[in-house]
Amino acid sequence: MPRLVRLLLEAIDDMSSTIFPLQGRQVFVAGHRGMVGSAITRRLLNEGFTDVVTRTHDELPLDDSTAVEAFFAGEQPEYVVLAAAKVGGIVANATHGADFIRENLKIQTNVIDAAYRYGVRKLLFLGSSCIYPRDAEQPIAENALLTGPLEETNLPYAIAKIAGKTMCDAYRRQYGFDAFTVMPSNVYGVGDNFDPENSHVVAGMMRRFHDAKVAGDSRVVVWGTGSPLRELIDADDLADACVFLLRRCDDGGMINVGSGEEISIRDLALLMKSIVGFQGRVEFDSTRPDGTPRKIMDNTAIRTLGWRPALSIDAGLRKMYAWFLKSDTLRLN
Numbered sequence: 440m441p442r443l444v445r446l447l448l449e450a451i452d453d454m455s456s457t458i459f460p461l462q463g464r465q466v467f468v469a470g471h472r473g474m475v476g477s478a479i480t481r482r483l484l485n486e487g488f489t490d491v492v493t494r495t496h497d498e499l500p501l502d503d504s505t506a507v508e509a510f511f512a513g514e515q516p517e518y519v520v521l522a523a524a525k526v527g528g529i530v531a532n533a534t535h536g537a538d539f540i541r542e543n544l545k546i547q548t549n550v551i552d553a554a555y556r557y558g559v560r561k562l563l564f565l566g567s568s569c570i571y572p573r574d575a576e577q578p579i580a581e582n583a584l585l586t587g588p589l590e591e592t593n594l595p596y597a598i599a600k601i602a603g604k605t606m607c608d609a610y611r612r613q614y615g616f617d618a619f620t621v622m623p624s625n626v627y628g629v630g631d632n633f634d635p636e637n638s639h640v641v642a643g644m645m646r647r648f649h650d651a652k653v654a655g656d657s658r659v660v661v662w663g664t665g666s667p668l669r670e671l672i673d674a675d676d677l678a679d680a681c682v683f684l685l686r687r688c689d690d691g692g693m694i695n696v697g698s699g700e701e702i703s704i705r706d707l708a709l710l711m712k713s714i715v716g717f718q719g720r721v722e723f724d725s726t727r728p729d730g731t732p733r734k735i736m737d738n739t740a741i742r743t744l745g746w747r748p749a750l751s752i753d754a755g756l757r758k759m760y761a762w763f764l765k766s767d768t769l770r771l772n
């Protein structure tokens with residue numbers, strides 16, 4: 440084959456296996472009012488997507504198969520981001536395990552199956568790092584899934600997520616449906632949930648430091664020794680990665696998306712104190728459990744594809760606190 444023809448064919452092959460345009464395509468973002476879904480929707484709109492379809496929980500209860508069927512039959516979206524889920528913190532998971540497994544299994548099953556049957560070209564399912572084995576080797580690589588026992592505290596939620604990921608794989612294998620799973624590390628950012636029962640580590644800490652500042656308290660007590668290390672990713676960075684992955688033609692399976700930046704709970708608390716402007720002391724209650732000593736994802740696969748996060752933890756937390764202050768003012772007025 441002449442060299443020029445070979446080079447041209449290689450270039451075409453290269454283009455088709457990497458990036459393709461999404462603009463002009465209809466994208467359904469399920470869960471667009473949540474932290475992750477709203478960040479993905481913002482990202483798509485900022486990039487000039489005009490056909491982003493959304494429905495609130497009330498308009499389209501995704502656990503209702505009849506409603507989901509009618510939606511897909513009517514809208515026939517080309518791309519789907521499944522960022523809707525019943526999500527909660529340790530307390531909610533411990534007390535409402537039945538709701539977590541039932542709701543999430545229903546949402547996933549309805550949406551993934553309807554998306555396949557109505558000819559969706561690509562579906563992105565949001566998994567979670569909590570579905571990896573409790574004692575997985577760090578950094579956690581994608582192939583660690585199902586290699587050991589899971590953390591007990593959120594087992595129903597994790598099992599539902601594993602089922603969703605497995606469903607994507609099985610539909611891809613049996614039907615050739617391009618469904619893939621994104622596994623984010625701990626997400627924080629604009630749109631986070633500050634409810635004491637349902638918040639994750641960053642939002643919960645921000646709320647406590649803020650409330651202590653407003654109340655003029657002399658100290659904030661943080662559970663544990665402060666030594667555990669956590670990898671955090673800003674929701675807008677995660678959204679950027681999701682749109683990056685949606686644009687790729689190669690059918691994935693599952694891919695980790697983390698910032699690659701670790702921070703100890705102690706440093707996070709001190710950073711939070713400074714960003715919030717709390718003047719009192721930070722104390723660590725070492726009689727309380729620490730949880731997993733270290734949790735970081737192996738981000739080799741997504742880095743190899745060429746994606747990098749844009750925000751440092753400091754910049755992300757400042758952005759989040761500015762938004763928190765604005766939304767708190769709105770809430771109080």
Ligand SMILES: NC(=O)c1ccc[n+]([C@@H]2O[C@H](COP(=O)([O-])OP(=O)(O)OC[C@H]3O[C@@H](n4cnc5c(N)ncnc54)[C@H](OP(=O)(O)O)[C@@H]3O)[C@@H](O)[C@H]2O)c1
Pocket residue numbers: 469470471472473474475476495496497499500501502521522523524525526542546565566567568622623624625626627630632639
């Ligand atoms: N936050 C994290 O740290 C994190 C980490 C890793 C993975 N993820 C994954 O990312 C996804 C989104 O998480 P998030 O933090 O953005 O959660 P979120 O803020 O709680 O948002 C979830 C969204 O789903 C909607 N929803 C829940 N049940 C629904 C139903 N039956 N029908 C229709 N809509 C429903 C909620 O609407 P309502 O509020 O109106 O119910 C909400 O808008 C989840 O799959 C989660 O597992 C999150």
